[in-house]
Amino acid sequence: GAVVSQHPSWVICKSGTSVKIECRSLDFQATTMFWYRQFPKQSLMLMATSNEGSKATYEQGVEKDKFLINHASLTLSTLTVTSAHPEDSSFYICSANTGGFTEAFFGQGTRLTVV
Amino acid sequence: SQQGEEDPQALSIQEGENATMNCSYKTSINNLQWYRQNSGRGLVHLILIRSNEREKHSGRLRVTLDTSKKSSSLLITASRAADTASYFCATDAGNAGNMLTFGGGTRLMVKP
Secondary structure, eight states: OOOEEEEOSEEEEOTTOOEEEEEEESSSOOSEEEEEEEOTTSOEEEEEEEETTSOOEEOTTOOTTTEEEEEEETTEEEEEEOSOOGGGOEEEEEEEEOSSSOOEEEOOOEEEEEO | OOOOEEEOSEEEEETTSOEEEEEEOSSOOSEEEEEEEOTTSOEEEEEEEETTOSEEEETTEEEEEETTTTEEEEEEOSOOGGGOEEEEEEEEOOOTTOOEEEOOOEEEEEEO
16 A cells, blocks of 8 residues: 655654654655644544645644644655644644545654653 | 544453444545554554445454444454554545544453
């Protein structure tokens, strides 16, 4: 199946710093990618839809100035958590589809810990 | 936003037993998908069932879909300790880009 690679897998950063997470589709092009956040023992909550070549669409309650999304190419979307705070500590996961109404392929996730 | 509810939230069974998880959703869908997640890892796609399908099998997995009741079930037969994971249903409403909305998940523990 298609492969989505997410990097880094794990990051610890200090409060106030920014962290960039990359999501790459390795063997297919993705005009749309999705970013999710998952707190411990909870389900995935959609944060935003990343659209290649245009602005991301954010879900209600997600601060677009804090979670910057860039989808500059058909194989790469990045999520930057700006001025991170401990409450931003979470598991962030991206996904992409190969097109049509098919399954989604997920990255392996990034565990962010802000200290 | 979460569309669906899953029950049970947690399930503990012995190896060899069957595990059934249920998912309910609220809006019309194009398809419904089940995913598995091991602790702290990404999601692995298990099975996709389209809105015009009622039942689908894949190995030890059996999925049903009742669009009139807006519900689906995932049955894992002859469970193994390695099946221990969280299982999520996700609905695709057919929006552009195939956005998925996830249920709350069921944490399954299979005891050896």
